[in-house]
Amino acid sequence: MRIAMIGTGYVGLVSGACFSEFGHSVTCVDLNAAVIERLKAGDIPIFEPGLDDLVARNAKAGRLTFTTDLTAGVRDADAVFIAVGTPSRRGDGHADLSYVYAAARQIAEAAPDTCVIVNKSTVPVGTANEVERIAREVAPGKAISVASNPEFLREGSAIEDFMRPDRVVCGVADDQARDVLKAIYRPLSLREVPILFTERATAEVIKYAANAFLAVKISFINEIADLCEKVGADVQGVAKGIGLDKRIGAKFLHPGPGYGGSCFPKDTLALLKTAEDNAVQLQIVAATVKVNDERKRAMADRIIAACGGSVEGKTIGILGLTFKPNTDDMRDAPSLVIIPALQDAGATVKAFDPEGMKAAAPLLPGVEMCEDAYAAIKGADAAVLLTEWNEFRALDLGRVRKQARSLVFFDLRNVYPVDEMSAYEINYMSVGRLSLN
Incomplete structure (x- = not known):
């Protein structure tokens, strides 16, 4: 199958690379020329384990290409996937669908006479209907079907999730869309992965x-x-x-x-x-x-309480900045609430993250980015394990103890057994468990 993927962000790039691994011919389209040039050079703009090798292998085989020319990328496609961003709209929280609708209009203009447009972006109920209306308005003479195919990828394990999913959900309204999606996902159906076909609105709600x-x-x-x-x-x-x-x-x-x-x-x-x-x-x-919003601020309050009720003039070492391990994604990361709260309370903050410091630096002004976990902890009054990267699971606790003053070690991910910390004169606190103090 010939596939065009509109958008080379997290979902688009991973999906496009994985489709090409299935053997399909995939063209990834993005209007950002700098991103496309990086991808052509084999420079992956996001961190996802295994993605660089996957892209390189399929690009070399000629199954995966990159372009800024949407018309060229779409004109011979059997299916065009929309994988653009749908951020929360300022003011009301609704998903901003302007990028989706703009892409739909351009796709309809450039698509061949028979084609399937597939919403891969996360979109509210009714989006497929509106994309179909746009396609009919722009290209009334073309046989364009519209489908919904939500993604269920976890950052850090996205390739595994795509290749061995729990299920694939396809919302369709006609046989053309059903047949094309069946053909695209045939490699997974051969592995007996459940391929669930539903109405388009049902697929949108499922996500x-x-x-x-x-x-x-x-x-x-x-x-x-x-x-x-x-x-x-x-x-x-x-x-x-x-x-x-x-x-x-x-x-x-x-x-x-x-x-x-x-x-x-x-x-x-x-x-x-x-x-x-x-x-x-x-x-x-x-x-x-509501609970989640309050939780992040409550964690900062707990850290302050564990430091004697005040962090004024104290140094806090943060281990992990990204919202989860194995990604460089800082979107809505707890660190973006917790660290500013500590700074507002008078703390000096040092931090280390294996992949996220470049993205985090402009979002967390005043934070000293360190070369490793031990540098972040050195001389600190408290250490906070905020993201459970693997390299934080086996810290040399003796070295940690020597590098810090009267250290409070706040483990927000419960990485360490409580009894393991008892030999190290460290005031250890975790979440929902007995503490050592």
């Missing part, structure tokens, strides 16, 4: 509902962690105990400083706005958003 449900699990376990601290229980034991129930499952039951990233914050807000527009109350989702 938002899935992310909202996962966000609910995160906020739920964070509140249970607070209860555990008050009653002397261990939240990790609680999470294991409830997670073994197959009706609940163990994933996303890890307490921490709150969720962030490119999906959960904006998608929960967009779902709430869609519900509001349709006079439906999603009270659980609304509470989840």
Whole structure:
């Protein structure tokens, strides 16, 4: 199949590279000439494990190409995927669909007489209908179908998620769209991956509902962690105990400083706005958003309390800045709330992140970016493990102790067993568990 991918951001680039790995001919289109030149040179603009090798291999084989010329990229395509950004709109929280609709108009103008436009971007209910209306208006003589094919990629493991997904969701309204998507995803159907065909509106709701449900699990376990601290229980034991129930499952039951990233914050807000527009109350989702927003500020307050109630004139070493490990993504990262709160309270902040410091630096003015974890901790009054990168899971705790003064080690990801810290005269605090102090 001949595929055009409009947008070379996280979703577009990963999806395009993976489709080419299936054997399809893929052209990735982006209006940003600098990004396209970097991709042509083999320079991947985002950090995702394994993506550089995947792009290089398929580009060398001639299955994956990059261009700024949308007309050239689309004119022979069997399917054109829209994978542009849909950020939260300022002021009202609605998803900004201007990029999606602009792409739809350009695609319809340039597409061959028979083509399928596929929404890969995360979009609210009704977007496929509007894209279809645009296509009919722009190119009334063309047989253009419109489908919804939401992505379910986790940053840091996106290639594995694409190649071995739990399911593929395809929202279609006619046989043309169904047949083209069946052909595109045939390599996965041969592996017996469930390919779920639904109405387009159903596919659009599935994406938002899935992310909202996962966000609910995160906020739920964070509140249970607070209860555990008050009653002397261990939240990790609680999470294991409830997670073994197959009706609940163990994933996303890890307490921490709150969720962030490119999906959960904006998608929960967009779902709430869609519900509001349709006079439906999603009270659980609304509470989840509120709990998560309050959680990040509460973590800063806990750090300040652990430092004796004040961080004025104190130095805090931060380990991890990105919203999760194995990515350089800083969107809605808890660090963007916690660190400014500590600075406002008078703290000097040093930090280290294996991949995120370049992106974080302009977002966190006044933070000293360090060469490694030990440099961030050296001379600090407190260390905060904020993102659970693998290299933070096996710190030389003896070295940590020697490099810092009367150190408070606040582990917001519960990386270390409490009993492991007992031999190191470190005031260790974690989330939802007994502390050493």
